[in-house]
Amino acid sequence: MKIFLLGYMGSGKSFIGNQLAESLGCEFLDLDNEIEKQCDMKISEIFTRKGEVFFRKAERKMLEKLLKFDSPAVVALGGGTPCYGNNMEMIKAEEDVASVYLKLNIENLKGRLLKEKDSRPMISHLETEELLEEFIRKHLFERGFYYNQSDYIVDCNSKTSQEIIAEIKERLK
Template structure:
């Protein structure tokens, strides 16, 4: 059965927000970044949501938006948050309603891409500061250990380490042939 939603999963810095809009354009689809939509709906950054309301509150909003997305959209590429599919209900919903693509990057590449980011609450210290590189790499490795078994349940995996964005988009397009509406 051909599907009309394409979901991108992967760790922070794997390329979901960069590749998503380009892939959508190539497919003639719309693009939705779940994290950006949450920030828009809540009127505050994800870091502030985590700090003020906690991760459980954030995950509940994320789930609600995911359900609304699946029920109301078609012909969209959807960039999921890095932790979205680590909840079985979300993984089941995504896999049942679209094609899930895991954008994989090595821990070392992820570190280089995200080491200066201040908008990733799970990568900050309790005071909200960016972790030093050695601790940041440890955090990436520990989160990947938890998340990767979920990411690996994707319909297919595309490495983003040693390719430019166009190469990655083209690889995804080839893998999507005959699978999307």
Template sequence: MRVILIGYMGSGKTTTGRLLALYSKVKFYDLDEYISIREQQSVQDIFLTEGEDYFRKAEACSLRSLLKLEKGYVISAGGGTPCYKDNLSLMKRLARTVYLRLSPELIFQRLRTQKSKRPLIADLSDKELHGFIFQNLAQRMSFYEQAHYKVDVIDKLPSEIARCIQQQLLQSVS
């Protein structure tokens, strides 16, 4: 099983991905964590010192490195990963992509308390954050909607989402 979870920041990709990997008995990779290890600095520091363009290049390189793995895996991609370079087509060719779909309002509710941990929104007021989410999500939606599978995560626990994805993947194989 090779699965990549995509979706907007705050949609639960990392939490769900860890559980899906555990249930499926495969390795889990959080792309941002992987980048931090390779670059020997946090994603926040990469954004601050090197800028977003540098980060996106490191992200694409790290993604390619993970996609070369022969064994099964679950990867939690960054919210912007499928929107840059040819990342989405590569992901779709080498793995099953799953879009964790969440409304802009719920994303806002989740992110407003996590701003300091997320470089793209760290300095935004709540009003600015609200507008940013709506605008940015609208730009990214066409990429996310190209995923092999879509899962609405509203009112579901991460464990339920992981089981739902696992069932969808098993049904597609049989």
């Protein structure tokens, strides 16, 4: 089985995914990292030099590749991955894939993203906390439709990474 972690940027997909894979004794794959290796560029460089359309095409190809990965794995998706084209339909169509939405409220996301703003191309231009919150709120509204199609939704507010991992493992039994 492959476990695909979905959620907004800053929700902990990579962090939780890495720990979850280690606890399950399987491989951890981060979609964005795999795209960076394939393109030999950081995601921020891809956005700057090639544009979002190029990135979304590369993302789609990598998603297709990871859906066909033939070993058990935990896969951290990009925050927007489920929302483009029919990506979520493809994820849901795979029999050996469980999708898990790591859900955080706007306040927690804002707190996390404020610290990482400069390294995230989608939000690096937002100059105030209010603009960041508005951006997150708008995106969560738009993306909620896709995220909520996940097989499992885990509320990550006020939980430690160990509690989140335990809940995911319990739900997958």
